[in-house]
Amino acid sequence: MRTGAINEMQELRRKIYLTAKSEKRKRFWGIFCHVTKVETLERAYNLAKKNNGSAGIDGVTFEEIERYGVYKFIAEIREELINGTYLPTRNRKVDIPKSNGKTRTLGIATIKDRVVQGALKLILEPIFEADFSDCSYGFRPNRNQHQAVHKVAKGIVRGFTKVIDVDLTAYFDNINHGFLMDKIALRVNDPKIMRLIKLMLKANGKIGVPQGSVISPLFSNIYLNAIDRMFERAKRETARRGYENMDYCRFADDTVILVNGHEAVDWLVSKAYKRLREELSKLKINLNTEKTKVVDMRKGETFGFLGFNFRLVKNKEKKMLLLNPKKKKVAELVSKVKEHLAKNRDKAVIEMVKELNPILRGWVNYYRIGHCSKIFGFIKIWVEKKVRRFVRKAQKKFGFGWKEWSNEIIYNKWGLYNDYQVRYYNK
Numbered sequence: 001m002r003t004g005a006i007n008e009m010q011e012l013r014r015k016i017y018l019t020a021k022s023e024k025r026k027r028f029w030g031i032f033c034h035v036t037k038v039e040t041l042e043r044a045y046n047l048a049k050k051n052n053g054s055a056g057i058d059g060v061t062f063e064e065i066e067r068y069g070v071y072k073f074i075a076e077i078r079e080e081l082i083n084g085t086y087l088p089t090r091n092r093k094v095d096i097p098k099s100n101g102k103t104r105t106l107g108i109a110t111i112k113d114r115v116v117q118g119a120l121k122l123i124l125e126p127i128f129e130a131d132f133s134d135c136s137y138g139f140r141p142n143r144n145q146h147q148a149v150h151k152v153a154k155g156i157v158r159g160f161t162k163v164i165d166v167d168l169t170a171y172f173d174n175i176n177h178g179f180l181m182d183k184i185a186l187r188v189n190d191p192k193i194m195r196l197i198k199l200m201l202k203a204n205g206k207i208g209v210p211q212g213s214v215i216s217p218l219f220s221n222i223y224l225n226a227i228d229r230m231f232e233r234a235k236r237e238t239a240r241r242g243y244e245n246m247d248y249c250r251f252a253d254d255t256v257i258l259v260n261g262h263e264a265v266d267w268l269v270s271k272a273y274k275r276l277r278e279e280l281s282k283l284k285i286n287l288n289t290e291k292t293k294v295v296d297m298r299k300g301e302t303f304g305f306l307g308f309n310f311r312l313v314k315n316k317e318k319k320m321l322l323l324n325p326k327k328k329k330v331a332e333l334v335s336k337v338k339e340h341l342a343k344n345r346d347k348a349v350i351e352m353v354k355e356l357n358p359i360l361r362g363w364v365n366y367y368r369i370g371h372c373s374k375i376f377g378f379i380k381i382w383v384e385k386k387v388r389r390f391v392r393k394a395q396k397k398f399g400f401g402w403k404e405w406s407n408e409i410i411y412n413k414w415g416l417y418n419d420y421q422v423r424y425y426n427k
Helices: 003-022 038-051 062-068 070-083 111-129 145-157 177-185 191-202 216-237 267-282 327-343 349-367 373-394 407-413
Strands: 092-097 103-108 162-166 246-251 254-259 293-296 303-305 308-315 318-325
Touching: 003 038, 003 111, 038 070, 038 111, 062 070, 070 111, 111 191, 111 216, 145 246, 145 254, 145 303, 145 308, 145 318, 162 267, 162 303, 177 191, 177 216, 216 246, 216 267, 254 267, 254 303, 318 327, 327 349, 327 373, 349 373, 373 407
Parallel strands: none
Antiparallel strands: 092 103, 162 254, 162 293, 246 254, 303 308, 308 318
8 A cells, every 4th residue: 555545544544533532523524435446445344454364254355356356355345335236245263262161152253354444443433532532442442451450450550449259250252233323423423434334244244243353442442432431520529639539441341440449439449349230231332240340459369360460469568469370370371382283283382482582572572561571581481491392392302402402402593482581561
């Protein structure tokens, strides 16, 4: 995609955002034409290709589309959209194992549907970004998990040590289409856009949005935005003498409510919990009462958020917050490394290590903002031993080759990942 077209798209999105930000009650009309622009569809295709997902239920891959002709492929989609003949295909369902032994079902859309969803998202996203709460971090431009983790950590340090650790039951599977359409209609007054959204939703059932689709994260944020806004108001209304008594943070369906640990505001914990249940009930979303819990961190209780375990510990005479990877996340990494080594036992060590490094790098980069020196040390030594054992097995020998291979050989010649330095979050 040419640079000029990218800049034009960015400028269009900027204008839509500024208009939505300045006109809070504006309902956008005539925006379907932007979705069907060649530049929008081309941008959506490039974003889909960058993610390099697998084929949908039709079996069509990016390689086949490239051979067929990308511009011809995009032109045909555009014609279907303009003529009103475009119909989304149901997703290919894939079950992904979870650490608790259960599975999570992902919906893999066809590439064609991903392009249409991506084009629609490019135009709708800036409209709703203008309305989204600062407390929401999931799947939004220039926002990420580290920012959400830092916000929660900062709240605890401020003294918000009573924590409501929220767990929603199958959130994405229970989003009500009618409610979602009503929320979108508050900002969109374009019949063609609304028809397209309805077709996308109905293609995969009467309720819910598929996890893994391009536009589902935007829909999920729209659906919960009223609850985000409610807790924003609660923060302001419960403040006393300029000091806040609570905070709130959400990343997709992972939510944490923080309340001042002082006993004088204990009532606020039960009040926040009650209001959360009431608002979720209106949306027909169920709170998992078995997993949702109220945690008092001053009593040594802990909770998990976005893969991190939060714990207050006493350091000399002072309490300090520790952030560590949850045990199951360490176990998942160990399992991935073992699986990788088993699958690649016939490869040369340099080739195997080259494919292993992204697994290690991604995990370490995510958790390095926590207090992970000890766990990183364990992971580094454990991985090195596994790699040594991998080569010894290939030689049909026992041991780890401590005398045969120095660390310089393993990390410099074989190229094993070696950056386990902790880097605390820097805003």
